Amino acid sequence: MEYERKVTEEIQYVPKRNSTTPVPLRVHDGLFIRAWHYARRVIKLGISVVFYFCVGTTDKFWGTMGKLRPAICVVLHYHGVRPLERSRFARQMDTLIGLATPIPAGNRELLQPGKRYAVLTFDDGFQNVVENAVPEMVARRIFSTIFVVPSLLGGNPVWDTMGADYIREERLMSAAQLKALPTELITIGSHTATHVWLPSVTEAQAREEISASRESLQRLLHQPIDLFSFPYGGCNDRLIELCREAGYTRVFTIVPRLAFRDPHEFVTGRIEVNPSDWPIEFRLKLLGAYRWLPSILKLKKKLMAFLFPEESLVRMPDATRYDPES
Numbered sequence: 001m002e003y004e005r006k007v008t009e010e011i012q013y014v015p016k017r018n019s020t021t022p023v024p025l026r027v028h029d030g031l032f033i034r035a036w037h038y039a040r041r042v043i044k045l046g047i048s049v050v051f052y053f054c055v056g057t058t059d060k061f062w063g064t065m066g067k068l069r070p071a072i073c074v075v076l077h078y079h080g081v082r083p084l085e086r087s088r089f090a091r092q093m094d095t096l097i098g099l100a101t102p103i104p105a106g107n108r109e110l111l112q113p114g115k116r117y118a119v120l121t122f123d124d125g126f127q128n129v130v131e132n133a134v135p136e137m138v139a140r141r142i143f144s145t146i147f148v149v150p151s152l153l154g155g156n157p158v159w160d161t162m163g164a165d166y167i168r169e170e171r172l173m174s175a176a177q178l179k180a181l182p183t184e185l186i187t188i189g190s191h192t193a194t195h196v197w198l199p200s201v202t203e204a205q206a207r208e209e210i211s212a213s214r215e216s217l218q219r220l221l222h223q224p225i226d227l228f229s230f231p232y233g234g235c236n237d238r239l240i241e242l243c244r245e246a247g248y249t250r251v252f253t254i255v256p257r258l259a260f261r262d263p264h265e266f267v268t269g270r271i272e273v274n275p276s277d278w279p280i281e282f283r284l285k286l287l288g289a290y291r292w293l294p295s296i297l298k299l300k301k302k303l304m305a306f307l308f309p310e311e312s313l314v315r316m317p318d319a320t321r322y323d324p325e326s
């Protein structure tokens, strides 16, 4: 519970005063903005390389003392895999099974010390996932969970795409496609009924979004829906509690933390990945080397609150951003 509270403190991204939606992070075409995104990506990568080697050295030290490091489990979250990205996605899956053991998102078993595990998740339920990602995962027998928005099945994503307008052209899986997925490898979770920014709605609306989406998917698929992911990562303690009351057994955020240290963990963090990630970037994410990010986000939040006390801290973390250039 202490861990969960710590996590949720970090992921309560409050909408701007008098605003009901999160501040949109627009995808700009300007050269300067692109250069800035690229520079930030390189900086994050550099820090992750240093982090990875520091942690690796510590692990080796414990190894010489005859102790195994604790298991490492990382939950990856994708959105779509477009046709041109399929081969890159396939290479990422090869890397995944080479470096880690894929396990289901609903895992309840104790992880073995010294081993690496990976969990694969997809938010939104795009058709391009069925067309391009599912065949590659099935060929490699990799478990995954797809979080869908039941009221929009078969339609287009009509929610706020934070400026990534290309997403609106994508189609979402139909009910028939959902039913045809191989259940031994792919589980379905809820991503609310309408992909709403939950922190902005009333408690009654949030409860409805969380519960009705579960019930509707259960009716459609004739199976329990136990897993939930928050649209845009927007959540707080009360929303997490509503998920518990609705009967979910685990909820997923977008805070890149190691997963399943406790097999009964209710709130699980994830790291965003894209088929366009550089191979070294993907590898390091998979190895948990980006888990320093939450600490930096927390520091940034404190710094912003100190520098601009009049302004509510409104930004969503970088990890939530749809970035077609990354």
Ligand SMILES: [Zn+2]
Pocket (backbone or CB within 6 Å): 123, 124, 191, 195, 230, 231, 232
């Ligand atoms: Zn989403």
